[in-house]
């Protein structure tokens with residue numbers, strides 16, 4: 221009898237008890253709006269920003285309503301105008317091109333390699349087409365950041381990092397989000413900290429962060445921030461920066477602060493689960509695991525594998541067979557966008573020439589979440605199931 225996995229791929233851990241207590245405290249006093257503070261009270265949101273700046277080593281941090289809002293705010297704050305081209309990854313999630321579109325700009329997609337990172341040769345070739353790159357560390361895969369920054373610096377391209385899947389990750393020991401001018405993070409339920417919705421931005425650039433704070437809806441209360449630039453940075457921009465409300469509130473910040481304090485243990489727990497699945501899948505005929513570079517301190521909150529050049533019907537067969545045994549795989553090659561998954565060809569508002577090598581990678585790309593509610597034993601079982609079903613389809617000769 222074949223085993224069936226019973227866990228839920230969308231079930232995160234509960235909010236830690238100290239986060240629940242802090243949230244209840246905010247509800248009891250009723251001051252949920254970040255600028256609604258009692259005398260001498262810093263407020264949960266300002267404290268969260270201060271703690272996140274310290275965690276990433278950034279001069280400034282700003283908490284906002286979502287990761288998508290953080291990216292759009294960063295684009296505006298660095299001066300992207302309607303009609304501008306913005307370079308970004310062909311392999312990413314819909315909110316990334318969506319953030320570019322939200323400021324009236326136009327995504328120019330850069331391909332993906334078999335390592336699931338941005339194709340740096342393609343980036344180099346396209347670098348003269350835009351002044352800004354919104355770089356997505358999609359599914360936690362970090363490219364050679366040294367080479368990427370060298371390409372962008374040489375071409376005068378400003379880098380904004382989408383770290384929705386790399387909060388807590390590093391490249392050569394530097395926290396993800398700290399190579400570019402601005403780092404953007406998400407606190408949405410499926411990311412590395414969970415407040416339902418939420419986002420964070422970090423930067424060392426006082427002008428950019430003053431604009432970001434004003435954009436986020438600070439009115440003229442920016443002096444209540446603890447991780448914002450000094451007041452004189454605002455003097456230069458406060459008359460011509462629109463207020464586009466997208467603030468974080470004290471309730472969400474209260475839930476997030478205890479989670480940030482535990483982030484490194486949580487990241488280690490994710491990566492331990494990742495390694496169990498990876499070990500279980502390695503050597504499966506027809507399946508390629510993604511080798512992670514030594515420089516990359518990744519967070520294994522999800523795992524991807526390639527069934528290179530398998531026909532679509534065989535991909536569907538594997539996904540169906542795994543689903544029947546309780547293992548939910550997402551496929552980036554599906555002809556239609558499904559659930560959270562879509563690819564550049566599905567974003568008709570941002571037309572792009574076809575990228576055959578990218579399409580080839582995405583056609584064979586399977587993706588799976590690894591929530592911390594899974595035990596290491598669960599992860600081993602999931603790997604056994606995938607291995608068996610990929611093997612069965614491969615052996616039947618449909619695959620590869």
Ligand SMILES: *Cc1c(COP(=O)(O)O)cnc(C)c1O
Nearest residue numbers: 286287288313315382384406408
């Ligand atoms: C989730 C996600 C975002 C945006 O996060 P939201 O908080 O949902 O707006 C950005 N980029 C990637 C790659 C994501 O997965």
